[in-house]
Amino acid sequence: KSCQSVCQITHAHNTVSNFKRFHGRAFNDPFVQKEKEKLSYDLVPMKNGGVGVKVMYMDEEHIFSVEQISAMLLTKLKETAESNLKKPVTDCVISVPSFFTDAERRSLLDAAQIVGLNCLRLMNDMTAVALNYGIYKQDLPAPEEKPRIVVFVDMGHSAFQVSACAFNKSKLKVLGTAFDPFLGGRNFDGKLVDYFCAEIKSKYKLDPKTKVRALLRLYQECEKLKKLMSSNSTDIPLNIECFMNDTDVSGKMNRSQFEELCADLLQRIEMPLLSLMEQTQLKVEDVNAVEIVGGATRIPAVKERIAKFFGKDVSTTLNADEAIARGCALQCAILSPAFKVREFSVTDATPFPISLLWNTEAEDTEGVHEVFSRNHAAPFSKVLTFYRKGPFELEAFYSDPNGVPYPESKIGKYVIQNVAAQKDGEKSKVKVKVRVNTHGIFSVSTASMVEPVKNEECEDVSVETEVEKEVRKIILFFFFLTQTNEKKGDQPPEAKKPKIKVKNVELPIEANLVWQLGKDLLNMYIETEGKMIMQDKLEKERNDAKNAVEEYVYEFRDKLSGPYEKFVCEKDLQGFSALLAETEGWLYEEGEDEAKQVYVEKLENLKKLGTPIEMRFQEAEERPKLLQELGHRLQYYATIAGEFKNKDEKYIHIDEMEMMKVEKCVSEVVEWMNNAVSAQAKKSLDQDPAVHSSEIKAKLQELNNVCEPVVTQPKPKVDSPKEENPLSEQSDYKTEDMGDDKNSEMPQQNGECHPSDQNTINMDLD
Numbered sequence: 167k168s169c170q171s172v173c174q175i176t177h178a179h180n181t182v183s184n185f186k187r188f189h190g191r192a193f194n195d196p197f198v199q200k201e202k203e204k205l206s207y208d209l210v211p212m213k214n215g216g217v218g219v220k221v222m223y224m225d226e227e228h229i230f231s232v233e234q235i236s237a238m239l240l241t242k243l244k245e246t247a248e249s250n251l252k253k254p255v256t257d258c259v260i261s262v263p264s265f266f267t268d269a270e271r272r273s274l275l276d277a278a279q280i281v282g283l284n285c286l287r288l289m290n291d292m293t294a295v296a297l298n299y300g301i302y303k304q305d306l307p308a309p310e311e312k313p314r315i316v317v318f319v320d321m322g323h324s325a326f327q328v329s330a331c332a333f334n335k336s337k338l339k340v341l342g343t344a345f346d347p348f349l350g351g352r353n354f355d356g357k358l359v360d361y362f363c364a365e366i367k368s369k370y371k372l373d374p375k376t377k378v379r380a381l382l383r384l385y386q387e388c389e390k391l392k393k394l395m396s397s398n399s400t401d402i403p404l405n406i407e408c409f410m411n412d413t414d415v416s417g418k419m420n421r422s423q424f425e426e427l428c429a430d431l432l433q434r435i436e437m438p439l440l441s442l443m444e445q446t447q448l449k450v451e452d453v454n455a456v457e458i459v460g461g462a463t464r465i466p467a468v469k470e471r472i473a474k475f476f477g478k479d480v481s482t483t484l485n486a487d488e489a490i491a492r493g494c495a496l497q498c499a500i501l502s503p504a505f506k507v508r509e510f511s512v513t514d515a516t517p518f519p520i521s522l523l524w525n526t527e528a529e530d531t532e533g534v535h536e537v538f539s540r541n542h543a544a545p546f547s548k549v550l551t552f553y554r555k556g557p558f559e560l561e562a563f564y565s566d567p568n569g570v571p572y573p574e575s576k577i578g579k580y581v582i583q584n585v586a587a588q589k590d591g592e593k594s595k596v597k598v599k600v601r602v603n604t605h606g607i608f609s610v611s612t613a614s615m616v617e618p619v620k621n622e623e624c625e626d627v628s629v630e631t632e633v634e635k636e637v638r639k640i641i642l643f644f645f646f647l648t649q650t651n652e653k654k655g656d657q658p659p660e661a662k663k664p665k666i667k668v669k670n671v672e673l674p675i676e677a678n679l680v681w682q683l684g685k686d687l688l689n690m691y692i693e694t695e696g697k698m699i700m701q702d703k704l705e706k707e708r709n710d711a712k713n714a715v716e717e718y719v720y721e722f723r724d725k726l727s728g729p730y731e732k733f734v735c736e737k738d739l740q741g742f743s744a745l746l747a748e749t750e751g752w753l754y755e756e757g758e759d760e761a762k763q764v765y766v767e768k769l770e771n772l773k774k775l776g777t778p779i780e781m782r783f784q785e786a787e788e789r790p791k792l793l794q795e796l797g798h799r800l801q802y803y804a805t806i807a808g809e810f811k812n813k814d815e816k817y818i819h820i821d822e823m824e825m826m827k828v829e830k831c832v833s834e835v836v837e838w839m840n841n842a843v844s845a846q847a848k849k850s851l852d853q854d855p856a857v858h859s860s861e862i863k864a865k866l867q868e869l870n871n872v873c874e875p876v877v878t879q880p881k882p883k884v885d886s887p888k889e890e891n892p893l894s895e896q897s898d899y900k901t902e903d904m905g906d907d908k909n910s911e912m913p914q915q916n917g918e919c920h921p922s923d924q925n926t927i928n929m930d931l932d
């Protein structure tokens with residue numbers, strides 16, 4: 167029994183998992199090559215050198231880019247959200263590890279674009295956690311008080327991330343982040359797997375590493391074992407039935423053994439914590455709380471290491487598995503106009519310092535400047551000023567390549583085009599805006615050349631000042647670069663400046679980024695995804711149609727030997743049972759893989775026989791109840807008519823002619839009902855009924871429509887004001903007064919069918 171296992175094992179080659187980290191990387195990236203060995207599915211190079219995944223789709227081998235694979239996941243998530251919310255989803259916030267570089271981030275954004283999702287923000291995992299923590303906290307310090315410092319620690323499946331945040335009421339600022347991108351729960355699983363592989367090899371002479379399925383099962387069992395060891399320090403057994411070559415294997419481990427095995431992993435926990443404290447210049451005493459999230463923080467030794475480092479207990483306020491997703495959902499609600507959420511401002515930090523490199527014009531030398539230092543606030547824009555006579559190139563790169571877990575330190579090259587010398591041959595002033603945007607992605611976003619204009623072109627002056635103001639609003643920091651070889655005398659004297667009117671001319675920028683999907687490729691992916699969504703939809707409809715046939719067969723077979731038995735004659739029963747059996751056989755053989763229409767027709771054929779039986783059964787269920795109800799109503803109106811004849815106080819205000827209508831209607835319906843009951847008595851259950859429940863319902867309505875307005879007429883208001891309307895109390899049916907005084911004061915005088923009359927009893931009619 168345990169030889170059958172979950173999808174991931176049975177469809178190992180076609181189940182794609184753990185692919186997020188392949189985004190924005192080359193196939194021959196060392197990280198990708200190392201991961202490739204551990205995967206149960208095939209990675210192949212794409213034409214553009216990127217990572218492709220080879221899977222079977224619609225019985226054919228297909229290669230999908232990692233962006234497409236993520237797009238499929240996003241489609242699934244989008245559909246799940248839509249079916250729960252019952253409305254379309256267009257906006258999203260997607261989390262990324264804080265150590266994701268621009269190429270990885272852009273690739274993930276492309277995946278969102280393939281699905282047509284509008285990604286409002288790529289949010290760093292730990293920032294999402296911090297938002298999830300802060301937005302619900304009622305006791306955060308006021309802005310003038312000392313902010314609360316909280317360290318967040320996340321050890322998930324494949325990475326270890328930490329961040330320090332300062333909280334104000336309604337504001338959070340990330341002070342710093344640190345990480346070990348290769349330390350996560352899976353490393354601990356790996357230790358167990360290696361240990362048991364060695365044990366199985368020596369004990370059973372079997373090598374699990376030679377069989378993907380066996381290895382995957384071992385991984386799953388070790389993960390379970392790891393979880394058990396987290397809550398239980400005694401020996402825990404590991405048993406796997408028919409593991410390989412029909413052999414059952416077993417072993418055991420306990421927590422202290424496990425901790426010894428993982429000593430090197432546990433040692434690595436301290437390093438990012440040290441780095442975080444060093445970067446932020448925080449002392450452990452400054453930290454008000456340490457919040458841990460992520461599945462692997464459930465390992466007691468991991469928790470202990472963190473607590474020991476900070477010299478205080480760690481808190482587990484947040485949901486360990488969902489803290490990041492919840493933070494993203496909150497951020498999305500804040501950013502999306504569709505929701506109203508408490509204001510909570512989030513200032514993130516740039517994980518890697520970013521520098522710009524350029525050639526100076528006159529000599530063949532280079533200029534370098536770090537535009538965003540480590541932990542610089544983000545999103546953020548800066549404006550740089552250059553003096554140039556022609557187009558020039560800027561190169562952006564991570565200034566500390568060793569700190570970046572990515573093989574390429576270049577971010578991109580940007581050519582500032584259309585730069586020309588001024589009319590007097592002087593260099594032009596070129597302003598270049600650089601930005602780390604809300605996704606944490608660097609860009610040279612705009613460039614403009616400042617040109618003097620003749621005095622008569624007055625309108626340009628105002629344009630200039632408007633632009634200047636706008637720029638000043640955005641710039642929180644402004645810095646000025648002058649070339650080393652530039653003599654002071656070359657510049658126009660400061661005093662003259664205000665008299666020269668200038669305008670800004672936008673300059674085109676040609677960007678050449680590391681790992682950018684081309685527009686054509688992206689459009690092709692969008693088209694392919696659309697086709698696959700359509701294909702999935704058709705496939706789902708086809709499956710639904712097939713399932714409907716299957717369900718019908720099983721349901722009817724059960725009911726024919728149960729509740730429906732009496733409602734079908736012997737001959738029909740035999741014919742129908744034979745058809746059901748034949749259809750069942752067909753479903754598993756030649757009818758296993760048919761077009762939707764074939765299943766629809768099969769179902770229709772079955773229904774031709776089934777529906778009359780079903781109908782007779784339902785009629786027989788409803789008929790007695792409806793007849794009883796009709797009987798009650800007839801009795802009720804007949805009683806009122808009797809009381810009227812006896813000059814009862816209650817009905818003295820009703821016109822005699824009208825009451826005669828009631829009497830007449832009652833006797834007609836009584837006759838109809840008697841006929842119906844005697845006709846039905848001659849029928850057996852396997853025959854179609856003589857009277858249908860819909861007819862009884864119609865009669866009931868007719869009776870009520872005629873009689874109810876008459877008998878519920880309010881008494882005219884007489885002098886004595888204490889007189890109440892006792893009607894509704896008396897009848898066993900409540901009539902509803904709609905609260906419109908005008909109507910109740912006026913004596914009503916209609917006795918005709920007025921189904922929409924407000925005093926008509928509301929009944930469930932078809």
Ligand SMILES: *[C@@H]1O[C@H](CO)[C@@H](O)[C@H](O)[C@H]1NC(C)=O
Nearest residue numbers: 309313332333334337338339
């Ligand atoms: C707290 O609020 C004040 C005033 O708004 C601000 O200057 C300060 O930077 C804030 N601190 C944090 C940690 O955001």
Ligand SMILES: *[C@@H]1O[C@H](CO)[C@@H](O)[C@H](O)[C@H]1NC(C)=O
Nearest residue numbers: 399400401419420421422423
């Ligand atoms: C854990 O296992 C080791 C090695 O088998 C053993 O020496 C130790 O006593 C065990 N500890 C517990 C608490 O069972």
Ligand SMILES: *[C@@H]1O[C@H](CO)[C@@H](O)[C@H](O)[C@H]1NC(C)=O
Nearest residue numbers: 394397398399400401402403
């Ligand atoms: C711990 O695990 C052992 C072995 O599976 C079991 O016998 C014991 O009841 C467990 N103890 C607790 C507290 O769960």
Ligand SMILES: *[C@@H]1O[C@H](CO)[C@@H](O)[C@H](O)[C@H]1NC(C)=O
Nearest residue numbers: 370371372373410411412413
């Ligand atoms: C397990 O089965 C494989 C293939 O059937 C065979 O080559 C191998 O020798 C077997 N190993 C053992 C230890 O029986």
